[in-house]
Amino acid sequence: EIDMASQKRRPLSRLLEQLLRNLEKRDPNQFFAWPVNDNFAPGYSDIIRRPMDFSTMKQKIDDNEYKSLNCFISDFKLMCNNAMKYNKPGTVYHKAARRLLHAGLKQLTPQKLRPLGNMLT
Numbered sequence: 001e002i003d004m005a006s007q008k009r010r011p012l013s014r015l016l017e018q019l020l021r022n023l024e025k026r027d028p029n030q031f032f033a034w035p036v037n038d039n040f041a042p043g044y045s046d047i048i049r050r051p052m053d054f055s056t057m058k059q060k061i062d063d064n065e066y067k068s069l070n071c072f073i074s075d076f077k078l079m080c081n082n083a084m085k086y087n088k089p090g091t092v093y094h095k096a097a098r099r100l101l102h103a104g105l106k107q108l109t110p111q112k113l114r115p116l117g118n119m120l121t
């Protein structure tokens with residue numbers, strides 16, 4: 001059960017929740033919402049050593065596993081790069097991953113994050 005009081009005390013968690021919601025908006029088809037299922041993606045777990053998806057990132061926020069913004073950004077990049085590794089260029093998933101990575105990193109630039117205060121230092 002999420003202890004709301006501790007959520008208030010953890011400004012980083014609240015920031016990451018907000019950033020995650022904004023990133024998820026860039027995945028309207030929800031290709032990245034859940035772990036990739038080997039039944040839809042033959043051989044996926046042989047090719048992708050470290051799977052990542054938005055639901056896993058959400059769980060890591062709730063479990064207070066992200067110690068910094070950079071760790072969060074690394075998982076976002078991992079998720080997109082996994083999709084660009086497994087799926088051939090030209091596929092719907094490869095194209096969606098490129099667009100998501102591009103749009104997501106634009107949201108995570110210092111000038112976009114600066115207004116969120118000095119909690120990132």
Ligand SMILES: CC(=O)c1cc(-c2ccccn2)c2ncccn12
Pocket residue numbers: 030031032036040041082083086087093
């Ligand atoms: C992100 C990704 O690589 C992915 C998501 C999916 C996916 C995501 C939601 C519903 C159906 N498929 C997928 N299917 C086959 C091969 C790769 N994928």
